[in-house]
Amino acid sequence: MPHHVLAMLNQPSADAPPHDEDAPAFEFVDPERPQLSAMDLGATRGDGIFESISVGDGKPQALDHHLRRFTSSARKLELPAPDEAAWREAILAAIDELQPGAEAWVKAVLTRGVEGDSRPTGWVYAAHAPDHSRTRIDGVRVVVLDRGYRHDVETTSPWLLAGAKTLSYAVNRAVAREAHRRGADDVIFSSSDGYVLEGPTSTVVFQRGNALLTPGTGLGILDGTTQANLFHYAESLGMTTGFELLTPAELAKGDAAWLVSSVRLAAPIRSLDGVDFPMNPVLSAGMNEYLLSLRH
Amino acid sequence: MPHHVLAMLNQPSADAPPHDEDAPAFEFVDPERPQLSAMDLGATRGDGIFESISVGDGKPQALDHHLRRFTSSARKLELPAPDEAAWREAILAAIDELQPGAEAWVKAVLTRGVEGDSRPTGWVYAAHAPDHSRTRIDGVRVVVLDRGYRHDVETTSPWLLAGAKTLSYAVNRAVAREAHRRGADDVIFSSSDGYVLEGPTSTVVFQRGNALLTPGTGLGILDGTTQANLFHYAESLGMTTGFELLTPAELAKGDAAWLVSSVRLAAPIRSLDGVDFPMNPVLSAGMNEYLLSLRH
Incomplete structure (x- = not known):
């Protein structure tokens, strides 16, 4: 198996015609062969959306939450609404088709399709995931970089698509290069008015005493699927959970912090802008x- | 001819291996058939750059300037430098291959390639252009929309890639939808600190008395190839030319203004945020x- x-x-999308009236709902194709048009607006304009979903023991994690967020991103970009049942079926089939065993991940991508055509393009890509187990223990070195936007652009300027998971991720790739240049592994974005936002591919979660907190959505921050699960876990430990807007200087005074995401899970922050950051190995573990248990 | x-x-790029050691420099392929991998970072992350070049009578306009800007965008994204000679050859051949006659345009696209592969993906797409001759006379209705960034992010936060022509254009497509919703045809971006920047696919040029002005580069604004040509023209008429940072309210007091771009050329602004804007039909013409004469 591959x-x-x-x-x-x-x-x-059920709101747009199929690519082929007689074809099945989805078709497995050779990932090593070209499958996209050079006129696809996903490729020429980054005009589309995606979700990355982690897989353990052949089961996708938080699939409902991911599909809801996929639909929410489509709405923000005014794309035809994803047919969630069709996507669910293709995602589960792709996982089944994958060689079992290792940690895996699935990426669902919806683009506006070929310019001038009314049919969006959609695909599901599933692959084995790199092993992140060391990072979950050793942590990541993080630098804070300006996202350029005020913290409230999602409400003042919805056309900036903050809070949508779009294919226009060139900036998220550029900040990763800047982090490596600064000797760090990852990034926390700050708003132009000085608040902690999120990582380029993660949510920021921090501990202060008995509370587990995150800057919250509505700040151009993605609705974190993994963060939501972590809050359930923290509550089961008797911790309080909540949302708090804070500055990087205030974050630096926290008892511990993590970058959380679907595939890497909770990566403790071991340094912030070159300064050691306290870790909480027991809570991290x-x-x-x-x-991981949610994947089984 | 097609x-x-x-x-x-x-x-x-000469800095990266070829896709096929034995293949020619470029190959014509069927644009109706899939040519890109679903793992190409251009499609999955908008991680690449482009140039749109206008063509008249089989001749590309300002090709040198476009190739220089292509190389400059590649540098900003830390992509392998485009082999300008190879791109020039492919662009000229694509134009030759196109059915002659109508106004045409060429798009050059360079992506970071398939994730994990060291070879960027490059293609040249040439097609007949829509007829913009009425727009050049009748003008466009424009609204001012917040770009979210301060005017100086290109210098303070280079990782935001302002001033690079990237494939991550979902926001530029979203503002066009917002403009249509407001009964307008096009957009001028303003910075979060209140200055006029550029259009999503054009440069802003305005007239004040005997001067032709533009907000200028270094503001996260693209180095406009068409604007540079217009300044030559204005100087040949005895006008002064220059750069000026101004607010939308100050722009509204100008004698005339245009959105200028490679394919549509100089589109006079006929209204700004719903208020009639003075036009200068003689200068526009x-x-x-x-x-147009530069194309011949």
Whole structure:
């Protein structure tokens, strides 16, 4: 069985015509062969959305939450609404098709399709995930970089698409290069008015005493699927949870902090802008065990 | 002869290996068939750059300037430097392959390639252009929309890639939808600190008395190829030219203004945020005649 698989959806949205009236809902194709048009607006304009979903023991994690967020991103970009049942079917089939065993991940992508055509393009890509177990213990060195936007652009300027998971991720790749240049592994974005936002591919979660907190949505911050699960876990430990807008200087006074995401899970922050950051190995281990348990 | 053609480059950068040791520099392929991998970072992350070049009578306009800007965008994204000679050859061949006659345009695209592979992907797409001759006379209704960034992010936060022509254009597509919702045709971006920047696919040029002005580069604004040509033209008329940072309210007091771009050329602004804007039909006609003459 293959270590990566690709399924192309025939009708990614019920609001748009299928690509082929007689074809099945999705088709497995060779991921090593070209499958996209050079005129696809996903490729020429980054005009589309995606979700990355982690897989353990053949089961996708938080699939409902991911599909809801996929639909929410589509709404923000005014894309035809994803047919969630069709995507669910293709995602589960792609996982089944994958060689079992290792940690895996699935990426669902919906683009506006070829310019001038009314049919969006949709595909599901599934592959084995790199092993993140050391990072979950050793942590990541993080630098704070300006995201350029005020913290409230999601409400003042919805056309900036803050809070949507779009294919226009060139900036998220550029900040990762800047982090490496600064001797760090990852990034926390700050708003132009000085608040902690999120990582380029993660949510910021921090501990202060008996509370587990996150800057919260509505700040151009993605609705974190993994963060939501972590809050359930923290509450089961008797911790309080909540949302708090804070500055990087205030974050630096916290008792511990993590970058949390679907595939890497909870990566403790070991340094912030070159300064050692306190870690909470017991809570980190509990968090990651809990998140891994959800995959089974 | 076809109304659109697609050429895939074998070695878009001399700094990276070719896709096929034995293949020619570029190959014409069927633009209606899939040519890109679903794992290409251009499609999954908007991680690449482009240039749109206008063509008249089989000749690309300002090709040198476009290639320089292409290379400058590549540098900002830390992509392998485009082999300008290879791109020039593919662009000229694509134009030759196109059915002659109508106004045409060429798009050059360079992506970071398939994730984990060291070879960038490059293609040249050429097609007949829509007829913009009425717009050059009748003008466009424009609204001012917040770009979210301060005017100086290009210098303070280079990782935001302001001033690079990237494939991450979802926001530029979203503002066009917002403009249509407001009964307008196009957009001028303003900075979060209140200055006029540029259009999503154009440069802002305005007239005040005997001066032709533009907000200028270094503001996260693209180095406008068409604007540079217009300044030559204005100087030939005895006008002064220059750069000036100004607010939308100050722009509204100008004698005339245009959104200028490679394919549509100089589109006079006929209204700004719903208020009629003065037009200078004589200067508009002269500008567009001059720009068209450069194609011959």
